[in-house]
Amino acid sequence: MRLLTKNHFYALIAAGIALCSFDAARAEESAHAVKLYNTYCVQCHGINRDGNGINSASMAVKPRDHTDTKAMGDTPDETLFKAIKGGGLAVGKSILMPKWEGVLNDDEVKELVTYLRVVSKTTPK
Numbered sequence: 244m245r246l247l248t249k250n251h252f253y254a255l256i257a258a259g260i261a262l263c264s265f266d267a268a269r270a271e272e273s274a275h276a277v278k279l280y281n282t283y284c285v286q287c288h289g290i291n292r293d294g295n296g297i298n299s300a301s302m303a304v305k306p307r308d309h310t311d312t313k314a315m316g317d318t319p320d321e322t323l324f325k326a327i328k329g330g331g332l333a334v335g336k337s338i339l340m341p342k343w344e345g346v347l348n349d350d351e352v353k354e355l356v357t358y359l360r361v362v363s364k365t366t367p368k
Contacts, residue, residue: 276358284355287340293311306340323356328352
């Protein structure tokens with residue numbers, strides 16, 4: 244049986260601290276993305292992220308269900324980014340999806356794309 248040296252022990256502690264810091268940064272970014280979604284998206288896409296927001300009942304085109312793993316998994320990140328930034332028309336979809344360019348910066352749009360991957364249980368494409 245091999246024992247950890249003092250240097251190995253300190254290296255493990257340092258790695259643990261770094262990992263916790265990374266997770267804290269990711270949690271903070273995720274919390275910001277949730278806040279953005281709740282502010283700008285929930286009215287149409289719903290609190291359950293399923294396309295059944297308060298505005299959806301009066302819309303001719305139903306908003307996308309962000310919990311739909313198949314549909315979201317088939318959509319590239321670039322398309323999601325363009326849809327958020329430039330609106331539905333930027334990706335050949337509904338005019339009812341507004342463009343958030345000028346409201347959200349590119350980093351915030353990227354945060355939302357990452358958050359949509361979490362909501363839909365899909366991986367980046």
